[in-house]
Amino acid sequence: MEFRKITERCHYFSGAVNIGYIHKEGQGLLVDSGIDKGTAKKVWRTLTDNHLPLDHVILTHAHTDHYGGASYLQKELPVKLHAPRLEAAIMGNPVLEPIYLWNGAMPIKQLRNKFLEGEPVSIDGYIYEGKQSLGPFNFEAVCLPGHSYGQVGIIIDEILYAADSYFGTDILAKHKVPFIVDADATINSLKKLSGLTFKGALPGHGEYEINIEKTIQKNIDCHSNIKQFLSEAINASPDGTSLNELLIEMFENFGLNAREIGQWLLFRTSFTAYISSLIESGEVIISINKHTPWLKGNPLKISK
Ligand SMILES: [Zn+2]
Structure with a gap:
């Protein structure tokens, strides 16, 4: 120091x-x-x-x-x-x-x-x-x-x-x-x-x-790229994706490597923050499917 x-x-x-x-x-x-x-x-x-x-x-x-x-x-x-x-x-x-x-x-x-x-x-x-x-x-x-x-x-x-x-x-x-x-x-x-x-x-x-x-x-x-990646990953499938699957996709795509649970939770909080933004803008809809949170592109709102 x-x-x-x-x-x-x-x-x-x-x-x-x-x-x-x-x-x-x-x-x-x-x-x-x-x-x-x-x-x-x-x-x-x-x-x-x-x-x-x-x-x-x-x-x-x-x-x-x-x-x-x-x-x-x-x-x-x-x-x-x-x-x-x-x-x-x-x-x-x-x-x-x-x-x-x-x-x-x-x-x-x-x-x-x-x-x-x-x-x-x-x-x-x-x-x-x-x-x-x-x-x-x-x-x-x-x-x-x-x-x-x-x-x-x-x-x-x-x-x-x-x-x-x-x-x-x-x-x-x-x-x-x-x-x-x-x-x-x-x-x-x-x-x-x-x-x-x-x-x-x-x-x-x-x-x-x-x-x-x-x-x-x-x-x-950096933030725009992450948000864009998540939006595209959700819209890639017409049926949408589970929140957990998408989180794993984010880890894989950005080469994240959490060594322990604390670090993993910090990444998950950031992930949740980007997802909140996509939901609040109306771009993505969240529901429960197969007992788990499920994300789907909103057909009424085309993403930019
Ligand atoms: Zn800080």
Whole structure:
């Protein structure tokens, strides 16, 4: 994890998950906290080694790689934690993630690990869309849902800390099917990013870039391709296909390889999000056939 400077005030810890840091008038603001105590400790040690303060933490969304280290910071330091309201509900009750991944049933023990269930934190204040301030920090929070329900990006000193609203192109190529909970919201958030003004942007996973237009387009293309593949696969047979068969087809087509149940469930959630979009647009009809959810193209609505 390397501590890098973007501007006089804006910095970040570069790693598998990037963590933002902004310094102003003797106060420090962290954007996300890393996955666990170990990461948060390293962040705090680097800041103290550089004589930099830490007073506020904004947690962009309730995925453990972004908020899991916050519990350590809250216990050890007089910091205040801030997050979007719905994300804060999950951060306060982290078992909700394994619960939603496990279809709402009480999750099996295998899912109750630091990758899917972080240490709980108590959020001191909510982040809302628009301009606001924390101590000396004036910033704009931008709602960027899709990858999670209430994710925010932060524009401060003309730098966008974009959370997981988009991924670096290498990360995108590696994941093939990125994690999302809402396909339409994901694409709308990507389009929203294109309309924002900033001098550079840092995604949660990927490289800092001055111009992100090409990266944004690659993200949009990635989601459109997956949705198109699923739509064509459903329409390939006049009788339609079972939800489960289609999920297997997606795994095969994109060369996905889930090593364990947690990873498989993350892919299934993305799959469900694309299917929701096809159903809500009227392109696909869902029913129950042979005791299982069944998808069929809607003859009244020709797909684009
Ligand atoms: Zn995330």
